[in-house]
Amino acid sequence: MPAKVNATAAAAAAKPSVRERLLAAADELFYSEGIQTVGIDRVVHRAGVAKASLYNVFGSKDELVQAYLDARTDRTREGIERTLTRFRTPRERLLGVFDAQGQIFTEPGFNGCAHITASAEAQPGGPVECANARYRNWVRTMFTDLAREAGVADSEGLARQLHLLYDGSGVSARMDRDPSAATTARAAAAALFDAAIKVGEE
Amino acid sequence: MPAKVNATAAAAAAKPSVRERLLAAADELFYSEGIQTVGIDRVVHRAGVAKASLYNVFGSKDELVQAYLDARTDRTREGIERTLTRFRTPRERLLGVFDAQGQIFTEPGFNGCAHITASAEAQPGGPVECANARYRNWVRTMFTDLAREAGVADSEGLARQLHLLYDGSGVSARMDRDPSAATTARAAAAALFDAAIKVGEE
DNA sequence: ACAAGACTAGACAGACCGGTCTTCCCAGTC
DNA sequence: GACTGGGAAGACCGGTCTGTCTAGTCTTGT
Numbered sequence: 001m002p003a004k005v006n007a008t009a010a011a012a013a014a015k016p017s018v019r020e021r022l023l024a025a026a027d028e029l030f031y032s033e034g035i036q037t038v039g040i041d042r043v044v045h046r047a048g049v050a051k052a053s054l055y056n057v058f059g060s061k062d063e064l065v066q067a068y069l070d071a072r073t074d075r076t077r078e079g080i081e082r083t084l085t086r087f088r089t090p091r092e093r094l095l096g097v098f099d100a101q102g103q104i105f106t107e108p109g110f111n112g113c114a115h116i117t118a119s120a121e122a123q124p125g126g127p128v129e130c131a132n133a134r135y136r137n138w139v140r141t142m143f144t145d146l147a148r149e150a151g152v153a154d155s156e157g158l159a160r161q162l163h164l165l166y167d168g169s170g171v172s173a174r175m176d177r178d179p180s181a182a183t184t185a186r187a188a189a190a191a192l193f194d195a196a197i198k199v200g201e202e
Numbered sequence: 203m204p205a206k207v208n209a210t211a212a213a214a215a216a217k218p219s220v221r222e223r224l225l226a227a228a229d230e231l232f233y234s235e236g237i238q239t240v241g242i243d244r245v246v247h248r249a250g251v252a253k254a255s256l257y258n259v260f261g262s263k264d265e266l267v268q269a270y271l272d273a274r275t276d277r278t279r280e281g282i283e284r285t286l287t288r289f290r291t292p293r294e295r296l297l298g299v300f301d302a303q304g305q306i307f308t309e310p311g312f313n314g315c316a317h318i319t320a321s322a323e324a325q326p327g328g329p330v331e332c333a334n335a336r337y338r339n340w341v342r343t344m345f346t347d348l349a350r351e352a353g354v355a356d357s358e359g360l361a362r363q364l365h366l367l368y369d370g371s372g373v374s375a376r377m378d379r380d381p382s383a384a385t386t387a388r389a390a391a392a393a394l395f396d397a398a399i400k401v402g403e404e
Numbered sequence: 405a406c407a408a409g410a411c412t413a414g415a416c417a418g419a420c421c422g423g424t425c426t427t428c429c430c431a432g433t434c
Numbered sequence: 435g436a437c438t439g440g441g442a443a444g445a446c447c448g449g450t451c452t453g454t455c456t457a458g459t460c461t462t463g464t
Contacts, residue, residue, distance in 0.1 A: 120322035161390040168366030188363040
């Protein structure tokens, strides 16, 4: 057993698994060019993997897309959580989400929120919609938790407002090619937060 | 000349022109199912028009898409302007944009902002991006004008914040299937507006 | 050494795409 | 009644798509 673990670990170090290579290729191509426009052939070629392997690991393109979106969700969550460790006060942590967003916006190759883009391309009822629901559920609960920890009475209501800013910021950063949308959203979030706190104090 | 005008007017009354039928069909199909998913054949069949006629009126599918988006922009503008006539005070008119949005969200067949969806499907640099830039430019100047008329000192800054809410509201209404996103956005807009007015009074 | 499974390479099928082109019909005009 | 031009119908072309299948190679455990 240890021998096998070492063997696979060494193989993973030398070369990522088929699944990882496929996910990496799918992420690069789907995110930058769109899901519909990128065909399976380009993904497998970029991954250096046979087509049959793709259909062995994932059953269809739809499932590959779903895995790509779920991986995006995980990476986004990790990035935000890492950024939030830099902040101490609850208010800073709440607004820090938009700082993390601004950081994402300035990364090379940024092309908007992958989930919004994928939603526009996918037909309703498919696995893409499920992945998007998971993502949006996480964002909302994150905002709700941060608002509650900051002492906001109507944490759920503020979270819904901040989620709108979060989505709108992503849309603007992509369509207007304006990374400063994050700072605009942060300023608006600060005003909404302060107003919500003031209401609670009354 | 008058005879010809009467003839074309009568024909238009009896049956919309080829261009109008194509635009109507494109609007129904592109908006509800997506641009990439719907092929030219389905559009011409729905419009009751020959394929050659489409390529006579519009040079390509891309141009048809552009015309479809521009028509959407016009209809949205008319709808919002019509709604705003119901409001008197500048504050009510500013927030009335989100009332108009809420009305759009509850219309049957609502499927999100057509421009955001189209942007996700189109490749950058194409005519779709130009149509989207026109739309977004109009939205922003509308918010800026309304904010200035309401006496907001930093009308441009508030307009950018409200634009984020406007976009986020459209995204949420589509992806969460929640038309109440408009009322959430309206409440947030009211808070941001009141905060902006208060800052100006200091 | 050898068997078994994982993986690659690529042909193939069936469907659909945007766009062009031909053919035919039919209403309006002299 | 002959002519004409706009539009309808749809065949057709080259290309691309997803997904399947075959055949061969390489690795790994025994």
